[in-house]
Amino acid sequence: MIAENPKDYVPQFFNETSNSYDRIVHWTTFGKDSLWKNKILEQLSNENTVLDLACGTGILTKQIAQKIPQAEIVGVDITKTYLEKAKKKLNSYPNISFVYSDAEKLNLGRKFDCITASYLPKYCDPTILIKICLEHLNDGGKIILHDFTYPKNRFIRKMWDLYFKVLHFTGFFIPSWNSVFVDLPHLIRASNWVHEYQKTMKTNGLKTNLQELTWGSSAILTGTKVL
Ligand SMILES: C[S@@+](CC[C@H](N)C(=O)[O-])C[C@H]1O[C@@H](n2cnc3c(N)ncnc32)[C@H](O)[C@@H]1O
Known part of the structure; x- marks a missing residue:
């Protein structure tokens, strides 16, 4: 589909x-995925509050809590089953709480030092998501967006396309993932999230930094709300 x-x-x-x-x-x-998440973590140091949008099962949320144990962290996700996994997995961390919400409709009425989102940008409207992020971001704070990208290099593209064909075949043996392996490459190819979010960040006065990772198959875009 x-x-x-x-x-x-x-x-x-x-x-x-x-x-x-x-x-x-x-x-x-x-x-x-671990390497990319480590690159996100490298940008965190002494934040007191972090909002992890689309926290999913809490992989990044947990790593943030381990890197900055003093921080209060709020994870947000739109999928109940994923959020339940995260809650169960991280119930021994008193400084992590979770909110069931669409990131594009979030209204927590408070601000954070940093907002992270791994694998969320391609699903959202940049204008809406950046507006929500800005409403939840302290001055001097950072928005760190990470997601897949379609490589620019022609040879890498061919390898990437072939890899998704192999994954498509693998999907026959893992039925719950079958449609993801079929449709995810279409979504990634069609997405221009890096350009669109960077433009939106700049329009809103954020200072941006882009890191392209692993032969252009993923990227981290950071927007800083300069004081
Ligand atoms: C691929 S998972 C990534 C989870 C986690 N960030 C990670 O890196 O492991 C994508 C997550 O995005 C969530 N998601 C997608 N759109 C969302 C939205 N509009 N608001 C909140 N969560 C959303 C999905 O429910 C899913 O849990």
Whole structure:
């Protein structure tokens, strides 16, 4: 199914996949997911408050809590099954709390030193998401967005396309992931999230920094609300 709005993929991809997500994201990215999340963590140091949008099963949320144990962290997600996993997994961390919400409709009535979002940007409207982020961000704070990108290099693109064909085949053996492996490459190819979010960040006066990772298959875009 090719969805008109990227957000339409969210229930299709996530309603039935929470039990195996942590293993699948590790193996399908050949462990690069950990490397990319480490790059996000490198940008954190002494924040007191962090908002982790689309926290999913809490992989990044937990790593943030381990890197800055003094920080109060709030994880937000739109998929109940993923959020339940995160709550269960991280119930021994008193400084982490969770909110069930669409990130594009979030209204916590408070601000954070940093906002992270791994694998969220391509599903959202940049104008809406950045507006919500700015409403929840302290002066001097950072928005760190991470997601997949379609490589620019022609040879890498061919390898990338081939890899998703292999994943498509693998999907026959993991039925809950089948439609993700089929539709995710279409979504990534069609997404121009880096350019769109960077433009929106700049329009809103944020200072931006872009890190392209692993042969252009993923990127981290950071926007800082300068004092
Ligand atoms: C691929 S998972 C990533 C989870 C986590 N950030 C990680 O890196 O492991 C994507 C998550 O985005 C969530 N999501 C997608 N659109 C969302 C939205 N508009 N608001 C909140 N969460 C959303 C999904 O429910 C899912 O848990």
